[in-house]
Amino acid sequence: MTSQIHVNRILNFIVAIALSSAAYHYSTGSHNLWMLIWLAPLPLCIYALNASFVSTICVAFFAYFIGNSAFLAESSYPITLITAIIYGNILGTIAFSIILAIFRYMTIQYKHWTSSLVFASGFTAYEFITSLFSRHGTISSVAYTQITNLPIIQIASLTGIWGITFLLSLIPAGIATAWHFRQNRPLSNKILILPFSLLVLTILFGTYHLDLASSGPSIKIGIVAEPTTLKQYFSIEANKDPRQVLTFLEKYTRDIEILAQKGANVVLLPEKIFTLSDSSQYDLLQHFRNTAKQYGTYLIVGLNYPENDNLFNSAFVFSPSGEILLRYDKQHLLPPFENKFTSGSSLGLIKTSSLGTWGIEICKDMDFIHPALDYSRQGINIMFVPALDFHDDAWAHGRVAIMRGIEGNYAIARAGQWGLLTLTDSKGRIIGMSSTDAAQGETLLTGELQLGEGKSVYSKLGDWFGWFCIIIFTILLRPLFSRFLLFFHNTPVLLACSKNRPD
Template sequence: MSDLKPVSKALLAGGALFAGICWYLSFSLSAHLWWPLWVAPIPIVYFSLRLTGKWAFLLAFAGYLIGRLSWVPYLLSIMPLPLVLLFTLLLPLIFALQVAAARKLMLTYSHWSTVFAFPVLVTTVEYICFLTTRDGTAGSIAYTQCNFLPVVQVASLTGIQGITFLATFIPAAIALIIYRYQQKQLIGTLCFVTMGVFVAAMVWGIVRLNQTPPAAKSLQVGMATIDERAYHKEYPTGEDKDLYLANLYLARVGTLVKQGAEVVVLPEKMFTVRDNRRPGFIQQLKDTAMAHQVSIVACVSQQKGDYYENRAWVIGKEGTLLADYQKVYLFEGEVLDSVKPGKEPGLFLWKGAPQGVAICKDMDFQQYIRRYGRAACNVLFVPAWDFEQDGWMHSRMAIMRSVEGGFGIVRNARQGRLTINDYCGRVLYEANGDNGAPVMLTGSIDIQHHSTLYNQWGDWFSILNALASLACLVLLVIARLVK
């Protein structure tokens, strides 16, 4: 298989540990490091080329398992132990199979183009998960790159799948270059292609980040959360609690207006509205909006008989109900709590321009949020509710949708992050409410839509990868038959 000396067990163990630590740091919900993801696969792919298929599989599984342990404390806080174990073990198993398949192709066909096998397989599996799982894009490794803004711009062309491809292609290419060089094989074309792909991505990202957009009107926005402990106080009745919480939130509207806010965005599930009390609460919001001459985005849990709806009301400063949006994508807890999903995006006109409202988990589904981009949405307002530990990650997942769709986002999350970002994914303003403390944030955002290739062509890149994956599988079958 190779003219090189066998790899010592100590070196293999060190390589797996090094890769695992890099993945652990990349996947961490608190470290926010983008670069370890580009380093982690190098020793795994390189050693796989020097090992038997069984040992390559075990090495990849062990390294990736170490990395996935980063999420275990968070997963234990939101799901039962059996599901945590399944999630933690399944991802390394899939990854190891991808490494084993890529290794087989690279060694069997010995052509420089086989370097694409690993990124193509990883990207395709992610895409299938996006389309088939209840969590949408939540498991994508692309979100680890949110602080690497030049690479983030690739999402405007390909969706986040292009980022996943890049972050697996470059390390796989480096590993193959090292191996082929040691084997005294030609590496010129492989080096040229690797540099070409990386430079093209960087140039696109830098140009997009530094382009001067047309002049646009700016919008002053404000956001507020209340002390989370207010939800756990004792109240004579449920209706007293709802009214108390509503008043706490609306009391902050005036403060935000004094700081210049033209639109106030409040978080998800501020309180529960019984169906018979809906008109009264909407009127209270309208009165507040007219009194302060401000638009308000308020998100409530609306009880309708034996089920609930998660709704976001957009109230104009004239007291008009501009949008009554029903959350489309629900997390598992909402399904168990008899929450019914909506069907249509929350689009409305404000100052003569298309704007949008979506709620929390809606932002995990790129095909759905693409509907806002195709409608030329300028600003998307997002009430949300995070799980304390995932505040940074979940806010950045939403931010990726703005890069894909070409619009700015104003997102207010209970027990999470309050963020205002532009169409390039730059965080313009941010406040941390992960611990449930009361937070207020004001800032400005341009009212402007930027056309993107992803809006126009959708999942073209993912489909291309899926076709390439089929070709890889055919080549694997052929290799097995002629063995």
């Protein structure tokens, strides 16, 4: 009998890890099975409520780490980036394991209907706090898995991504807790009321928000990325081969002409496609000024720009009359690959007479809440994003930018050199998308994009929901804090008694 119990425990341990890790892997990776993330924590929560503290920590650690790291076996990321991802996953795994263990303790100890809130508010608070200090912003949030689940993600316009993370954690924790107390029908029913009421309200709000008509103007946008190998890219970026630079410049000029002939009001090019240099045989800025004027289109180009012994990763905006309207410098640089650059600190805002107000960010900037939220507060209608990417992270990185548009109520046009070219509206609907990896030659994308209105509840109130989760988690853990304080208060007395105890 004892051996059978041990076998069952081992089987439960393995099954919980297998189910949860598979669900995390297939929902957070490129497979895009967003529905699985709703189920991913469920086996772990059920297991935790029937296992020991140590077993809970172990099952959570293995399941979460494997589920969020397995995609690396299929990737071709640089070793430096893989190391950074693994390090981040270890920290996230430790936090997740501790939160699950706390959820287990509070549920078993106090048998209260608010138990599922412990897990949901705790994990959301962790994601939020991490985003404030991480060098990679919000990129690891589970909320991005829902980017094609349009009714759910509309809540980001009120709460940011934190409302989505909260809901993704609350539902499975609520189901597991209700199942654990299934013999106590009144308590079980009471536990389920909050999670499913919030889910229904979120879906109703999302459906309503999607049906709201936008009163902003529309704009015809063209995006282009010329295919390059890694060797070609570094050669062109460093101006090592003037002939190769000239060849790619001619290709991009031809692409701009094609897109302008298709009626594009704006043509967007990727990040860091050329480097401005005094040693160049041609004036790149003047060339793009002439090109924009010749074809009568706005032109947004990612260039490396040296100034006063500093090198900036910049985006230049050229007007149809050939003027340089703006130079925006990337604020969030990717370590260690962009250590040679100096980060910018200013927004890139352009107000046009008939095509709305624009914002400019570059690639990794969109992984962070700011400056994206600051642009929304300025009332921009569209964000233009020159980007690079790493092939394997095309969708993972592109969907983050789409979420920023929902949060800030503005459209997004993004050009990933080794990723995706995307056009999305302020509700996150994909108007146009093309993969550069699938192209035999240059990748061209054109589309008519309805501009957003800028400003949202979230941009006005900021990360209120993230702070709210911290407060809720702290309040719910008050009994646990009191227990610890009482333990430490009584420890000296217990030690004194043990010393005076006769042998």
